[in-house]
Amino acid sequence: MPKNNKFIGKLEEKVRKTIKKYNLIDSKDKVLVACSGGKDSTTILYLIKKLGYNVKAITVDLGIGSYSKKNLENLGAFCKENKIKLIKISFKEEFGHTQCYLRDVLKSKGIKLKSCSVCGVLRRYLLNKKARELKATKLITGHNLDDECQAVLMNLFRNTLERSSRLGPISGIVKDKKFVPRVKPLYFCLEKDVEEYSRLMGFPVLYQKCPCSYDVFRNQIKNRLNSYEKRHPQVKEHIITYFLRTLPKLRKIYKQNKEILLCKNCGEPSKKGFCNSCRIISMLKN
Template sequence: MKCSCGKKAVFQHKDSALCKEHFIDYFERKVFSTIKEHAFFDDAESIGVAASGGKDSTVLLYLVKKYLEQSQSQEKLAKPKKHATLCALAIDEGIEGYRKKTLDFLKAFCEQNEISLSIYSFKSAFGFSLDEAVARLQDYGPCTICGALRRSLINRFGRKLDVVATGHNLDDECQGIIMNLFKSNTGFLPRLGIRTGVVSHALFSKRVKPLFFCPEKEVFLYSFLKGFGVPFTECPYAVSSYRDNARRFINSVSSQFPGAKESIASHFLSFLPALRRSVEKKQPKQCSSCGEPSAGSLCKACEISLAFVASR
């Protein structure tokens, strides 16, 4: 199959086929227009990217840096403040044989691209690694523990910045929507979307998702074609997760109905404002233990920390 320019296509979606150069251009335009249309970085002075050393956050880091550089010279791009700073925030959960490899890659990538990097670990923040927590806390799934602690740290350190971009791609978003529907967690749905959060509050970091409209395969293809050399890794806990089942289900549907993921995400976004209006906008409480935002008197991260201490 050929691109309209006559070169061999490396990408096909519905009736469209693109060669390497045109795919790269298409992908970058898609991400940049998402940033611009949703005013992610308008007037921002400090921008963080939640990075793991995986393909999504590596692509995001590269493109946010490129966007910032181009926005200073191109009128058509929305402008962050002049000299806006970019930094990468990484979390070391403490997963043996997995995280070190990706963090080593991330350190080298940030050094090469002159991006400052801050790494925060579960061990130093909470006193235990994810591996230790999983071994002792049978009542919590690995992804529940990891998600709660990661969100807490990203929020805590991301709050110091004007905005934090995360590498959630289209597949991640569809999985989040479907999982919450299947589990009847409809109360969580308003928290999803291209710009997270139902209420604005000084305790919440502002989080945005520039890869929201990019399928996982497109992100990988971009990373591959750009030669980033992101190492192959797969979280050892991912195989047992509910998300893994949701991924298989959505991919199965999507292979029969191309464009299904885009439809799920765009329709979700279209009714998200109504969904958010329909929920009671409660201002967050502060966790009685750590002072972080919390739905109850104790935040999930502290609840898990206390359960870990009690399990000794």
């Protein structure tokens, strides 16, 4: 077997084993894959389809100029070629504004919210809401090993361990009918391996960062991890292995007294009277 085929087979087997070990998906699930049009989400969409699951794709148009337009074109072509239904939603239709507009207005008001934080909150809100409306039983994301390592270390350094309790191959600590379970089949796959797989398979994706992605702290963590990885191979795997040992304890601590409320404005799940999405949108009007 050629070297490339061995690499492809190895990554595919790793994903299959992750799904089986953590019971991420079963044959009865109605699976929705959250897709940006990038290498990670396109790779996992392809693999979930290849493994024979009942899958659809969903994408959120952020309205980030030519970047969003090209990603949508690529994803649309990929789904058409692979006979996968693609559901499209957008910030503009749902919130009345694009991501770029939201970022600029919040910044002009002196509100110190990172662009990635705003995007993440609003995207998760829309994806969960739409997945529930579509009666999906699992929402798959393209998070890889590097993503998880970065999140673990960021939460450690910021002393936000409650956020880490919501990490893992299956996200979240509270089960509720309004939450569609989010799972990460690429959990043990290195980002560089996912990119190599995507390139070898010839997937139509942009290999560049989102132009709005400039989280300095995350980039510092990412660069430092990559530097350590060169000198100490498997350091990322070791971090996640240790983290998964501590995760049950973290979840036990932070699951206590976790009451899910409903947002007074939109009716979606919330820890407080108003959900984070509605709070962000309200900042535009005040």
